[in-house]
Every structure is written in structure tokens, then in C-alpha cells.
Amino acid sequence: MLKRSKIYKFLAFSFILSSLFGVVIYTQLTNRHKAIIKTLLLHKTGLVDSDWHINSNQKEYRMLSPTFVIDGIYKSMEGPKASRYIQLNQSDSLVWITGFDVNAIDAKTNEILPNDFICHMNVDINDAQYYSHWKLENRIGKQYPRMTSLSHGLEHFDFPKGYGVPIIGSDYLFITTQTLNHNQPDIFKKVKHKVSVKYETYDKTQKPLMSKTVYIQLPFDKFDPFKGPLDPASNQCIPVETKNHTYCDKTGNLLSGHWVIPQGKKTYRSSITEQLQIKDSARLHFSAPHVHPFATSISLFDKTENKTVFTCDITNYKNKIGLKKIATFSSENGIWLYGKHEYELVMTCDNTSKADQDMMGSMFLFFYDKELDEKISGS
Structure with a gap:
């Protein structure tokens, strides 16, 4: 039978060993996961x-x-x-x-x-x-x-x-x-x-609005996703990671909604027709974009009519990394989008830093919801 002193030594050794193991694992985590653990510990310990x-x-x-x-x-x-x-x-x-x-x-x-x-x-x-x-x-x-x-x-x-x-x-x-x-x-x-x-x-x-989320998805090489440099004329991207914000199209190609942008100016575009799910027509009244620093504009583009529906300009700070203002689209009268048209999101970027940066481009689109309006009014 083990003596009490040996049990204490064993427990102390196990604690030290497990702590060292935890520290090693922690140092290998991404910044995001480190933040989750630190915040949890700070909140749980009071x-x-x-x-x-x-x-x-x-x-x-x-x-x-x-x-x-x-x-x-x-x-x-x-x-x-x-x-x-x-x-x-x-x-x-x-x-x-x-x-x-x-x-x-x-x-x-x-x-x-x-x-x-x-x-x-x-x-x-x-x-x-x-x-x-x-x-x-x-x-x-x-x-x-x-x-x-x-x-x-x-x-x-x-x-x-x-x-x-x-x-x-x-x-x-x-x-x-x-x-x-x-x-x-x-x-x-x-x-x-x-x-x-x-x-x-x-x-x-009041008239009801229905929210639809649309976002840029760019193809990447599923066999070697982080290779580079890429062809400047290609729409292919290098994803930030392949676990989150990764999608698959109908033909099995992998797409990323969170990708790396190189230094300099570049334009990215992606079809959002399937995301919109417009059966016949829909009247758009508001759009709230979501982008990361170094984006300079994001537009809704009607590919069928080859014209820009609207553009939201983006202002970056000049003396630091960050977004000063993202413009929204807002209209009481609304604009019509059509089920038989093809639509894209088009985003321009200008990475003025000295390193690659991460990017996302999406919009929360708010359409007049006629069906819900009829349900609420009882008509």
C-alpha cells in the first residue's frame, strides 16, 4: 500500500506534467482559440x-x-x-x-x-x-x-x-x-x-422585411489549398483555413468565404444567384455589408443586364489598419431583383500594408416580405 507522502508526490507530479502538457497544447492553438480559453478562464474565475x-x-x-x-x-x-x-x-x-x-x-x-x-x-x-x-x-x-x-x-x-x-x-x-x-x-x-x-x-x-445573406465564395485547390503564388488572372484563392467558411458547389469544388489577399489592388467576384433564391421577383430596401480592412467597395451586380445595381463604398483609416465607414444601401421605394437574372457580388480591395491580409465579403439583404405582410394583416 502506498504511503500518503508518495501519493502526494504522485499527485503533484501528475499535476505538473498535465500543466506542462496543457501549456504546450495552448501554445500551438490559433489566436482565436487562445482568446476563447483565456476569456472562459477569466470569466469562470471571476x-x-x-x-x-x-x-x-x-x-x-x-x-x-x-x-x-x-x-x-x-x-x-x-x-x-x-x-x-x-x-x-x-x-x-x-x-x-x-x-x-x-x-x-x-x-x-x-x-x-x-x-x-x-x-x-x-x-x-x-x-x-x-x-x-x-x-x-x-x-x-x-x-x-x-x-x-x-x-x-x-x-x-x-x-x-x-x-x-x-x-x-x-x-x-x-x-x-x-x-x-x-x-x-x-x-x-x-x-x-x-x-x-x-x-x-x-x-x-409598417411593412415587414425578410433578411437574406449573400457572400463571396472563391474556389481553391482542395489538394493543396495553401500553395502560391496564384495566377493573377485567376479567381482562385488561398483560404485562411479550410475548417471554417468552407463550402462545396454542385460539382464538388471547394469554395472559401474567408481568404488571403496579397498586397496591392485586386477585384473579387462571385455568383450569388443560388443564395438569393428569388422565384419571380423581389423588392430590395436595405443592405448591410460585412467586409474586412483593405476592402474599398462592394457591389451588387446584375450579370444578365451587365450593370451594377448599387455600390457600397468603404473608407479605410489612412494612419492605421481599420475601417472608418462602410456605406449601406437604403431605399423606401426599393429596387427590384428578378428570378431569371444572374447576380454577383463584386468587391474591390487595396492591400496597402506590407503583408498578406485576410478578407471576407458579404451582404445582409432585406427584401419586402409580401407573403408575411399578408399573414400579419390577415388579408
Whole structure:
């Protein structure tokens, strides 16, 4: 039988060995996964505030995120993040979502910080619950259930007057907010995100919008995905990774929605006709783009008519890496898209840095939802 002292020595040795093994594994993780582990430990141990703070009224649902510790460079989709479910109210009444807002604040002073610390704020719906309520079960699973996303350069927007996304007040929305830091490697800063969902009561005059997500997908060599250099005239890309944002077309070719851009200017384009799923025609009223730094514009292009439907210009900071402003498309009258037309997303980039950078290009498109309008009005 082992003596107690030997048991303690064995336990101590096992602890040291497992700790060393954990450190080795941790050092091999990506920056994104390191951030997940650090944030989890900081929140679980209570070293930083891990609670969401809620303050809502009849026109706005406001949240203050847990504390995020920024301790180094975090590029797009790498920084500390937090998620939670929310209900705009506790009733079965119909409300109309009219806009969104996110700000970064200093966790100690409550001072509003630059948008440098905002990566994105996602709003997801439960599409099974949402469409079942309206008896539109044929829509379930047809689109990625993300209503929209705010991101670096587009930290707030409002839908055109008289339009919005209808939702039952007690239905759940899933909110995720994530931090960013492109420019300050030597930093230790505690940050929170202030998130707002704007809404109003239904007065029978508002028109419903339906969100559809479209994004650029570029082919890559599935046998050697990270090879280079690529033919400058090719639409092929080098993916950032092959585990996330990787898709497969009908012929078995692999496509990436998160790819590497070289230095200099380049244009990327991708068909979005299948993503749009337009049967006959649809009237578009709003678009919220999502791009990464060094993008300079993103356009919806009608390939059938060989013309640009609209372009959202993108302004980069000149003295640092980051997006100053991403323009949206917004129209009360709307513009028509047609089921028999072919459409593309076209994005221009100008990588003025001295290294390759990562890129994404997508749009959240909001169409007038005639079918849902008839369900709500009872006509």
C-alpha cells in the first residue's frame, strides 16, 4: 500500500506534467482559440466581470456585455467574445425591429472607445420558431438563420422609415459580440460592448422585411489549398483555413468565404444567384455589408443586364489598419431583383500594408416580405 507522502508526490507530479502538457497544447492553438480559453478562464474565475447587464424600455433593448481583456493583436474573428439569448419583452405582442447599435466602452471609466475594439455583433433568429409562428414552415432551414450583423466600420444602422423586421416580443434572439485589435500589440485593456436593439409597437402601417445573406465564395485547390503564388488572372484563392467558411458547389469544388489577399489592388467576384433564391421577383430596401480592412467597395451586380445595381463604398483609416465607414444601401421605394437574372457580388480591395491580409465579403439583404405582410394583416 502506498504511503500518503508518495501519493502526494504522485499527485503533484501528475499535476505538473498535465500543466506542462496543457501549456504546450495552448501554445500551438490559433489566436482565436487562445482568446476563447483565456476569456472562459477569466470569466469562470471571476477575475473580470462575466455578467450581461440589461436595461430595456418599450423602444430599445440595451445590453452591456461582460468584460473582455484585450492583451494583444486580435484580427477579424479572433478576439474575445460573449453570447446570450434575449427577449425584447415577455409578451406575445408583435413588435417591429427598426435598427441596431454597438459601441465599445472602457470597462473602468465607461468612456466611449474608438471602433478599433469592435469586430462584429451578430443577431441570429430561431428560424423554426420564427417561421412556425407564421405558418411558413417551408422556409425553415432554407437560409442561414442570421438576421444581420454589425461590424467594424458599420456599428449602427436603421431600416428605411416604415420598414422593419417583425417578431413576437417573447421570441428569442441570439446575440454574439466580439472584440478586435489590429493596431496595438503592447496593450492590456478591459473593454465592454454596449449593444442596442431598437424596436417599436406594431401600428398596422409598417411593412415587414425578410433578411437574406449573400457572400463571396472563391474556389481553391482542395489538394493543396495553401500553395502560391496564384495566377493573377485567376479567381482562385488561398483560404485562411479550410475548417471554417468552407463550402462545396454542385460539382464538388471547394469554395472559401474567408481568404488571403496579397498586397496591392485586386477585384473579387462571385455568383450569388443560388443564395438569393428569388422565384419571380423581389423588392430590395436595405443592405448591410460585412467586409474586412483593405476592402474599398462592394457591389451588387446584375450579370444578365451587365450593370451594377448599387455600390457600397468603404473608407479605410489612412494612419492605421481599420475601417472608418462602410456605406449601406437604403431605399423606401426599393429596387427590384428578378428570378431569371444572374447576380454577383463584386468587391474591390487595396492591400496597402506590407503583408498578406485576410478578407471576407458579404451582404445582409432585406427584401419586402409580401407573403408575411399578408399573414400579419390577415388579408
